[in-house]
Amino acid sequence: MTGIEEFTSQYGLVRKIDAFGYLDYLKSNPDAPRKHGKVVLVTADTPLKASRGEGKTTTTIALIDALNARGIDAAAVLRQPSMGITAAGSKGGASGGGKASLTHPELIDWGLTGEMAAIAAAQNLLVSFAEKAVDEGRIDTILVPRVSEVPSRSLRQITVDSGKNNVAERVVLTPTCEMMQIVVVSRSMEEIGERVAAMIAGTKDGKPVAFGEFIDLWRITNMLADAVKPALTETLNGSPVYVHGGPFANVSLGIPTLVSVQMACALHDVVIVEAGYGADAGAQKWLDIACREYGAQWPSAAVVVTRASTWRDDPALSWRYPFHVQRLENYDIPTFPLINLWEGEDDQIEGLKAVAVEQRFREPILGNLFRDGGEALAPQLDGFIEALTNAPMAPQFHSRKGMDLVENVKWIAKSAYGVPEDRILLKDGFIDSLTAARELCREAGVSLDDLAVVAVKSPATMTDDDTKPEEERTVTLKKVEVHAGAGVVHVNLTTSLTTPMPKIV
Incomplete structure (x- = not known):
């Protein structure tokens, strides 16, 4: 009997899964064993500082460990971080921390699962083709930026002397680029090829010219053969974690690939999806882009992570966390506040619970997840599991395509x-x-x-x-x-x- 193992291969210390192939197999074999996992969205408060997160990944890892400890088959789908901006994980990447960590965090934090480098190479090759097209008179402006995993202030805006005229170019981080977005939303290699062909390389006399008009797309899609396969790793406690895709939620999609989530839902009963930055960024894009426009599964529950200091310490900003929680509840998504404690904040737990009651939140979940991992969450999940089990049907929402x-x-x-x-x-x-x-x-x-x-x-x-x-x-x-x-x-x-x-x- 064919199973997921047939679509899995070793890639260094992690495994890669041919998600496109596996999902095609399930589509062609409707009687094949599969699950219909529910999606839980982990998002966060808007951080006080962009350089310091609230602990979404640490929470996600602790949560699947806790659910598995409670006998629920749970997995997580994480995004690949940008190696440069996270300083190779030293400020926190996409691998959690402490007891809520992955077994090989350096593979994730340093981009060693492969897709980031391949996506960067593919987009940069496209730009090289565009530069050659300028030389040949096919285009006179270039609209697609080069990409890099390592930030450089001097490369934010550059001018290239093509020999005939100066051509303005720029460089962005790999997770923000259009090639990354294409990999995130595509469900087949054919779709990736179609989307790359539709990318606008530049203009000629003000008219747009797409890459499909002057290059053979197989040169690009072949480079992505391994990049389109989610990486399978695990937590320190052995819970499965799929890592795939890496757009920033403030300047891009901020969500993992749609196929990685769809695949995980076929393999597990509960799939925790982490979306980037706060609920105003990653959660907004999961709901309004992934779900409304691309048919991803609507969350059966949500967790909104915050630090005690972010939630309370600046009165002028204290409105943001309750706003996020209530907004998701307004979508009929059972939403649970989770307060990720710093060391030395245990004595604040009762006060934090009292404030949560004043805000009319669901019963809050609190813990020092870096220190205690899933052990801190497992005893607190009764209400969460009940809400997840009895989650309302997904709403009949409408695409906003065609709206001005x-x-x-x-x-x-x-x-x-x-x-x-x-x-x-x-x-x-x-x-x-x-x-x-x-x-x-x-x-x-x-x-x-x-x-x-x-x-x-x-x-x-x-x-x-x-x-x-x-x-x-x-x-x-x-x-x-x-x-x-x-x-x-x-x-x-x-x-x-x-x-x-x-x-x-």
């Missing part, structure tokens, strides 16, 4: 950041950027309003100024950038960089 782009962003601002449409501001130059993007799409035969909206924003703030009173908070729209191959359009809101520098630790 600005109206779509206003909808996101209201639902995800709590800012009504009459306080959406347009920065000077936004209309020009929008008009140019709409014309580019029209010439390429794409409807701008059919693309999924990626809100590009600061990871540490939800609005232009989160410290202002509710009635004064605004969101400013700044510019528009089309990723036609990935099927998304970026709309810049608050300040954010696609090549941030790492924190020195």
Whole structure:
């Protein structure tokens, strides 16, 4: 009997799974053994500092260890971090910490599971083809950036002397690039090829030119043969963890690959999916892009992680955590607050529980997960398991394809950041950027309003100024950038960089 083992191969110290092949096998063999796992979304409070997370990965690892200890078949799907910006894991990557860690964290934190390097090589080869196309007179501008895993401030904007004229280029971090987005949303190699072909290489006399018009796509897709396979590793306690995809949620999709989650749901009863940064970033994109636009499974429950200090210590920002929890509850997703304690905060537990009661949260889950791992969570999961077991049916939500782009962003601002449409501001130059993007799409035969909206924003703030009173908070729209191959359009809101520098630790 064919099983997942037939689609699994060794890759260094981890294993790689041909998720495309396995899911095709299940589709062709409906009677083959499979599970129908429920998705749990782990997201977080908006961190006080972008360089310090709230502990989503540590929570995710502790949670699957705790569920497995309770006799529930649980696995996690994590994103690959960016090696450079996480300083190779020294500030916390995608591997947890302490007792809530993976067996080989360096493989994840240093990008040694392979897909990040292959995706970078593929996109950089595309840019090289674009540069050659400039030499040959096929295009006169290049719209696709080069990528790097190691940030460089000097490469954020560069000019290349092509010998005939100067061509503006730029460099972004690998997780933020369009090739990464294509791998994240695609469900077959054929789809990847179609999407790469639709990527807009640049323009010629103002008209868009797609890569499919002048290169053989097999040169790119063959480079991704191993990159499209999720890596299988495990926690220190032996719980399975799949790692695949790595976009930042502040400037990209912020979610693991859709096929890795779909595959995990066929293999396990509960699948914990971690989305990047806070609920205003990763959770918003899982719900509004992965689920609404790409058919990913709606969460049966959610966990919103915070630090005690983030939740309480700045009164001007204390509204954000309750907002996140209630927003997910408003979608009929049973949502549990989880407070990830620092060392020395155990004496605050009763006070934190009292504040949770005042906020009318579900019973909070608290613990020092770095120190205690899943052992801290297992005794506290009765309410969580009951809610997960009795989770409501997934809602019949509607795609927002075809909605006017600005109206779509206003909808996101209201639902995800709590800012009504009459306080959406347009920065000077936004209309020009929008008009140019709409014309580019029209010439390429794409409807701008059919693309999924990626809100590009600061990871540490939800609005232009989160410290202002509710009635004064605004969101400013700044510019528009089309990723036609990935099927998304970026709309810049608050300040954010696609090549941030790492924190020195």
